[in-house]
Amino acid sequence: xAGVSQSPxxxxxxxxxxxxxxxxxxxxxxxxxxxxxxxxxxPEFLTYFQNEAQLDxxxxxxxxxxxxxxxxxxxxxxxxxxxxxxxxxxxxxxSWAGVGGEKLFFGSxxxxxxx
Amino acid sequence: AQTVTQSQPEMSVQxxxxxxxxxxxxxxxxxYYLFWYKQPPxxxxxxxxxxxxxxxxxxxxxxxxxxFQKAAKSFSLxxxxxxxxxxxxxxxxxxxxxxxxxxxxxxxxxxVKP
Numbered sequence: 001x002a003g004v005s006q007s008p009x010x011x012x013x014x015x016x017x018x019x020x021x022x023x024x025x026x027x028x029x030x031x032x033x034x035x036x037x038x039x040x041x042x043p044e045f046l047t048y049f050q051n052e053a054q055l056d057x058x059x060x061x062x063x064x065x066x067x068x069x070x071x072x073x074x075x076x077x078x079x080x081x082x083x084x085x086x087x088x089x090x091x092x093x094x095s096w097a098g099v100g101g102e103k104l105f106f107g108s109x110x111x112x113x114x115x
Numbered sequence: 116a117q118t119v120t121q122s123q124p125e126m127s128v129q130x131x132x133x134x135x136x137x138x139x140x141x142x143x144x145x146x147y148y149l150f151w152y153k154q155p156p157x158x159x160x161x162x163x164x165x166x167x168x169x170x171x172x173x174x175x176x177x178x179x180x181x182x183f184q185k186a187a188k189s190f191s192l193x194x195x196x197x198x199x200x201x202x203x204x205x206x207x208x209x210x211x212x213x214x215x216x217x218x219x220x221x222x223x224x225x226x227v228k229p
Contacts, residue, residue, distance in 0.1 A: 003159075031215065042119075042206050042219030043160070056215065089158060100212045101148035101167060106160035 004107035006092050012113045013082045021077045021110045023092030032075050033104065034067055035091040043091055049075060082114045117142045117209050121220035128197045129228050135182075136192045136223045138207030145169075146212035149183065151192045154204040154222070163205070166190065194225075202227045 005024040013019050025032050031050050035043035036059075045059040051072035060067070064083075069075040079086055089111045093104040118141045128134035140149065151163040166174045166183050173181050178198075182191045190209075194201055204224050210217040 033215065033217075040221070042121075042208075042221050044219070045216045048215045059216070091158070091160065093160070100146075100210050100214055101165070103162050103165070104160070104217065109158045111158075 004092055004094055004105050006090075006107035006110050008110060009108065010111050010113075012115065015084060015114055016081050018078065018080045019082055019112065021079075021090050021112070023075045023077070023094075023107060025073065025075070025092070025094030026105055027073075028096070029094035029105070030072075030097055031095045031102075032069055033093040033095075034075070034077050035093065036061075037089040037091055037109070039088070046077070046090075079112075082112075084114050087112055087114045117144075117147070117211065117216075117218045119207050119209055119218050119220040121207055121223050123223045124221070125224045125226070127226040127228060128194070130197055130199060132197055133193060133195045134197055134225065136194075136205050136207075136225070138190045138192070138220055140188050140190060140207070140209050142188075142209065142211070144211050147209055148212070149181075149190045150208040150210075150217075151179070151181070151190075152206045152208060152219075153201075154206060156203075160206070164192065197227050199227050199229060201225060 034046040037043040048056040049069040064080045066078045089109040091109045093106045095102045147168045149166045152160045178195045204222045207220040
């Protein structure tokens with residue numbers, strides 16, 4: 001595709017519901033990143049994939065957060081039993097090789113509101 | 116660990132004037148990269164400019180330039196001839212040479228007045 005695509009753009013969930021956020025990276029990009037951006041803050045790293053391998057998940061805030069990229073392209077971020085503190089914009093980014101200093105291409109994010 | 120600090124929550128500039136956004140960072144590493152990203156209301160982060168720490172020459176991209184002071188761990192962004200389309204949130208970020216954990220500052224909201 002022309003860019004990184006994320007869906008849905010907005011998601012409202014009741015506390016305790018499970019949600020799944022989708023990221024479709026630029027075709028051919030090896031690396032994929034998830035970030036969480038709270039209101040008025042900068043993005044914070046959640047997790048990183050190189051192809052289908054999840055190489056770093058140190059930023060996931062709890063075991064309720066789970067990410068996968070089974071075929072090395074599309075990725076899904078799942079949040080189980082959502083809490084109000086999970087409300088944020090979730091950004092996905094991809095890059096060609098994922099080496100340090102490489103340009104990241106971002107999607108427009110999914111804004112999650114937990115009521 | 117890396118930390119990035121942006122001390123200006125909001126800045127404003129008159130159209131066609133010049134504005135400088137500040138950023139400081141802290142790292143014990145010698146090899147790293149620094150970035151400025153722009154985030155318009157569409158939420159899509161767009162790379163504005165990038166600097167490799169080992170390069171002494173300040174990066175420049177058209178109307179955007181940086182003042183990189185490695186010893187002071189300072190990385191400011193200068194926007195010349197400001198345009199209405201420059202209005203956005205600007206985030207300073209860093210990552211290490213061999214690390215994919217990019218750290219962002221809290222951002223500066225830039226307003227451009229016509």
